[in-house]
Amino acid sequence: MDPKITEPDPPSYRNGMSQVLRYGEFTTTGNRKVRYAVSLTEWDLTIQKITSTPAIRSKMVLNLRDCVGSRAFRADDNTDTGAYFSAFFYPFKKRWMNSGVARQRVEQCFRVDLVKDPRANLEEAEKWARAIRECSALQQHPRNGILYSEVRRPCRAMLLVNPHSGKGQALSLFTRHVQHMLNEAGVSHTLVITERPNHARELVREADLSQWDALVIISGDGLLFEVVNGLMEREDWERAIQTPLGILPGGSGNAMAASIHHYSGAQPVSSEELLVSCGFLLCKGLVSHMDLASVHLGSASSSPTRVFSFLSVAWGFVADVDVESERYRHIGAARFTLGTLVRLASLRVYQGRLAFLPADNAGRVDGRPLCSLVVPCQNNFHNSCNSNNASRARKHEPVPADAPLKGPPDSLLVPLDQPVPSNWVVVPEDNFILVLAVYQSHLGEDFYTAPESTLNDGIIHLLYVRAGISRIALLQLFLAMGKGTHLANNCPHLVYVQVRALRLEPSSPKGLITVDGEVVEYGPVQAQVHSGLARLISR
Numbered sequence: 238m239d240p241k242i243t244e245p246d247p248p249s250y251r252n253g254m255s256q257v258l259r260y261g262e263f264t265t266t267g268n269r270k271v272r273y274a275v276s277l278t279e280w281d282l283t284i285q286k287i288t289s290t291p292a293i294r295s296k297m298v299l300n301l302r303d304c305v306g307s308r309a310f311r312a313d314d315n316t317d318t319g320a321y322f323s324a325f326f327y328p329f330k331k332r333w334m335n336s337g338v339a340r341q342r343v344e345q346c347f348r349v350d351l352v353k354d355p356r357a358n359l360e361e362a363e364k365w366a367r368a369i370r371e372c373s374a375l376q377q378h379p380r381n382g383i384l385y386s387e388v389r390r391p392c393r394a395m396l397l398v399n400p401h402s403g404k405g406q407a408l409s410l411f412t413r414h415v416q417h418m419l420n421e422a423g424v425s426h427t428l429v430i431t432e433r434p435n436h437a438r439e440l441v442r443e444a445d446l447s448q449w450d451a452l453v454i455i456s457g458d459g460l461l462f463e464v465v466n467g468l469m470e471r472e473d474w475e476r477a478i479q480t481p482l483g484i485l486p487g488g489s490g491n492a493m494a495a496s497i498h499h500y501s502g503a504q505p506v507s508s509e510e511l512l513v514s515c516g517f518l519l520c521k522g523l524v525s526h527m528d529l530a531s532v533h534l535g536s537a538s539s540s541p542t543r544v545f546s547f548l549s550v551a552w553g554f555v556a557d558v559d560v561e562s563e564r565y566r567h568i569g570a571a572r573f574t575l576g577t578l579v580r581l582a583s584l585r586v587y588q589g590r591l592a593f594l595p596a597d598n599a600g601r602v603d604g605r606p607l608c609s610l611v612v613p614c615q616n617n618f619h620n621s622c623n624s625n626n627a628s629r630a631r632k633h634e635p636v637p638a639d640a641p642l643k644g645p646p647d648s649l650l651v652p653l654d655q656p657v658p659s660n661w662v663v664v665p666e667d668n669f670i671l672v673l674a675v676y677q678s679h680l681g682e683d684f685y686t687a688p689e690s691t692l693n694d695g696i697i698h699l700l701y702v703r704a705g706i707s708r709i710a711l712l713q714l715f716l717a718m719g720k721g722t723h724l725a726n727n728c729p730h731l732v733y734v735q736v737r738a739l740r741l742e743p744s745s746p747k748g749l750i751t752v753d754g755e756v757v758e759y760g761p762v763q764a765q766v767h768s769g770l771a772r773l774i775s776r
């Protein structure tokens with residue numbers, strides 16, 4: 238790994254003091270009559286047409302932060318003594334038809350023809366390409382003072398593709414939108430197409446990780462869940478989970494991809510633009526720490542198990558919509574809207590007990606101080622839960638009581654058959670519409686559930702909706718969640734609290750619980766966050 242980058246001094250170039258590192262005059266590939274003055278500073282590549290008419294001296298300034306790579310090459314035509322260098326940028330540009338901006342590809346290619354010697358021209362082109370790459374690498378400045386490290390260069394990435402994710406187009410989306418970008422950035426990659434559920438999990442559990450600088454998932458969140466858990470199941474889990482992970486959206490929900498796009502400071506975009514945005518982040522290769530939650534599952538019919546989760550634990554309405562809308566998979570992300578409307582029509586109430594360890598003991602829930610919410614915990618709920626969804630639930634290996642624990646110890650949790658510790662808050666209600674614990678900002682491309690969440694805040698953002706809410710109020714709540722304004726809506730049935738750990742003990746005989754969108758065995762579940770345990774390519 239390369240050394241960490243720290244916050245730079247404020248750039249003086251903005252005052253016009255930027256030093257020109259390279260200057261040259263070149264033609265382009267298409268037209269050898271028109272010449273361009275090209276100058277490179279630490280920050281920008283500036284291109285200006287050389288003409289005797291000042292009025293048409295248009296100038297293009299490309300920010301090197303938007304540059305993914307640059308290369309030099311000779312023309313196929315042996316009689317051409319010139320050499321070329323190309324630089325590849327993905328700046329935010331106005332969309333052609335729509336309002337707003339999205340990252341769009343801009344390639345600048347110049348012909349170097351300084352002397353008759355083709356080798357000397359190629360050397361000069363290589364100097365330009367190298368200087369552009371080096372300057373753009375220096376532009377990987379962290380935001381908000383957060384430290385990032387970089388994926389090792391040249392980068393060797395294993396790309397795991399689930400060919401059935403989303404509308405079944407993950408592979409073609411990758412070929413169309415991302416493959417050329419990775420080539421431009423010099424990211425060498427090996428494509429592995431998954432053949433069945435858990436294939437990726439087994440692969441990374443056994444892989445020689447020294448061969449890879451990054452593991453990249455082209456799928457929805459389900460494949461990332463497999464990879465995270467495959468890494469955590471290894472004997473060398475502590476080292477393995479440090480492998481930088483990348484995500485390219487190929488599913489229908491794409492929560493993690495939507496979250497990292499959001500963290501990059503960009504505005505919401507369409508699905509294909511999201512793919513380009515995540516591809517860009519992957520090419521830039523900045524790595525930051527990501528929280529994982531350790532989730533204990535304990536249905537009445539099986540031994541307790543533990544899985545690692547990067548996104549969410551859901552019970553009630555949201556879990557139901559996620560799973561039931563599978564049948565509308567062919568319509569892509571719209572499946573969640575349709576699923577929401579269908580479930581609204583037959584709204585269910587779920588009984589159970591919820592308890593949590595607040596992130597901040599001085600916090601408040603629903604206008605009341607946390608301490609006023611504490612009620613004695615009687616842990617007699619989980620035994621009444623049936624594993625009614627065991628057939629569709631993902632089987633996870635039970636953790637034998639005497640097995641050495643893979644993964645960090647969960648110091649905040651006690652076994653599920655014991656009452657929660659006395660410093661926990663037990664929610665007085667036991668009728669819910671939904672319970673949602675999330676640790677990323679988005680739970681879908683259009684589902685901005687936890688606006689305050691960041692990748693590595695060490696916080697579980699717990700939202701629950703109490704029974705008694707009208708259908709129309711619930712619909713309004715979901716519409717607000719699309720924009721991330723739901724917490725400002727003062728909905729009396731919605732409670733939001735930041736926690737470090739939680740326990741949910743459903744008592745309704747039927748229901749679904751999902752972890753990162755994957756159905757797990759129905760029954761008591763508890764989780765604690767482990768701050769920054771994994772590493773993700775993001776910005």
Ligand SMILES: Nc1ncnc2c1ncn2[C@@H]1O[C@H](COP(=O)(O)OP(=O)(O)OP(=O)(O)O)[C@@H](O)[C@H]1O
Binds near residue numbers: 402
């Ligand atoms: N080749 C495969 N065939 C069938 N299932 C697979 C294959 N590869 C992975 N899977 C499984 O498919 C499930 C869904 O994958 P994933 O979540 O990545 O896509 P998705 O459901 O389309 O996306 P999203 O969660 O965003 O809706 C996961 O449980 C994963 O284990």
